[in-house]
Amino acid sequence: MLTKDKDYFKEKLYESIKGKNVIIASHISPDDDSIGSCISAYFHLKDICNPRIMITGKKNDRWKEFEGFDYVEFVEDIANFKEDADVYLVLDGNSWSRFSYLAKPKKVFCIDHHFAQETDLDLHLYLDYPCCVQIIYELFYEEKSVIPKHICEIMLVGILGDTGNFSYVKKGSSEVLLVAQKLIEQGDIQVQELQSKYSKMGKNVFEELKKIIDNAKIVQLEGWPTFIYTYTESLESDAQEAASAFLFYLRTIEGVDWGFIAKQDEDGTKFSLRTLPSAVNVRLIAENFNGGGHDNAAGMKIPRLKAGEAVDKLIDFLKSASPEKFLRK
Numbered sequence: 506m507l508t509k510d511k512d513y514f515k516e517k518l519y520e521s522i523k524g525k526n527v528i529i530a531s532h533i534s535p536d537d538d539s540i541g542s543c544i545s546a547y548f549h550l551k552d553i554c555n556p557r558i559m560i561t562g563k564k565n566d567r568w569k570e571f572e573g574f575d576y577v578e579f580v581e582d583i584a585n586f587k588e589d590a591d592v593y594l595v596l597d598g599n600s601w602s603r604f605s606y607l608a609k610p611k612k613v614f615c616i617d618h619h620f621a622q623e624t625d626l627d628l629h630l631y632l633d634y635p636c637c638v639q640i641i642y643e644l645f646y647e648e649k650s651v652i653p654k655h656i657c658e659i660m661l662v663g664i665l666g667d668t669g670n671f672s673y674v675k676k677g678s679s680e681v682l683l684v685a686q687k688l689i690e691q692g693d694i695q696v697q698e699l700q701s702k703y704s705k706m707g708k709n710v711f712e713e714l715k716k717i718i719d720n721a722k723i724v725q726l727e728g729w730p731t732f733i734y735t736y737t738e739s740l741e742s743d744a745q746e747a748a749s750a751f752l753f754y755l756r757t758i759e760g761v762d763w764g765f766i767a768k769q770d771e772d773g774t775k776f777s778l779r780t781l782p783s784a785v786n787v788r789l790i791a792e793n794f795n796g797g798g799h800d801n802a803a804g805m806k807i808p809r810l811k812a813g814e815a816v817d818k819l820i821d822f823l824k825s826a827s828p829e830k831f832l833r834k
């Protein structure tokens with residue numbers, strides 16, 4: 506069931522998890538917002554239940570400097586633990602398939618900020634906020650008189666991540682600035698110092714980034730705004746991280762308002778798509794390939810194909826689709 510009622514959700518959640526074993530999960534391929542949400546939810550809920558934090562997929566050490574990251578267990582699939590868990594609480598994703606490749610367990614609560622009209626989850630709190638951390642803050646931390654510094658830090662990491670360091674804030678979502686203000690004051694945080702704990706690029710990654718920039722192409726297709734893309738067929742983490750760093754260039758080049766990166770993995774190619782709000786709706790493009798996300802930032806996967814072939818497939822799709830369906834007004 507889908508709800509927008511925070512109080513109702515909280516009441517039902519607490520009823521179900523009190524004294525129980527709970528798995529708190531982030532989506533596959535976690536990001537700053539999902540990690541910030543899991544860790545901050547964990548520190549609040551551990552006084553009510555027995556929580557564990559779990560994520561399906563390979564470990565990513567990006568957040569290793571933060572307290573609480575040691576508790577995050579990267580596992581083959583979170584659904585394999587359904588015998589041990591009474592309840593799952595999934596964060597920052599709007600359907601079970603964002604969290605697991607296997608069947609959904611019995612009782613799954615969800616807290617999320619991605620658009621949802623229906624849900625396959627048992628109780629799903631959806632609020633149209635710029636980040637999931639903001640919902641966690643309002644549910645679990647707003648009323649506290651003191652929030653420990655380490656929790657302020659990881660929540661702010663989530664906010665900075667999903668708002669693109671506040672670049673995506675707009676009318677209707679500026680409340681997030683007040684939450685950030687409270688966290689910065691409470692946690693005595695200097696933002697640049699905080700960012701240097703997790704967002705520096707390794708030298709090897711920089712070497713890979715040079716190649717990825719060299720590989721990038723700016724494309725003009727009839728009816729579509731000019732876009733840029735690049736890809737890597739390397740499974741090495743340096744190359745994968747470098748490809749992610751290229752996301753910055755998708756919306757920063759004059760006359761190029763959107764684009765994508767493609768990263769090969771074991772059984773296909775994953776895409777991240779980004780656009781300025783005036784160009785295209787990348788969520789709709791991703792949905793054509795069973796992906797999803799936000800209108801300005803979305804992800805998808807093309808199974809089985811190598812990155813180069815998968816990129817050709819996406820470009821073929823763009824050539825054959827009618828652009829009007831995807832253009833923003």
Ligand SMILES: [Mn+2]
Pocket residue numbers: 538539597618636637667
């Ligand atoms: Mn998010």
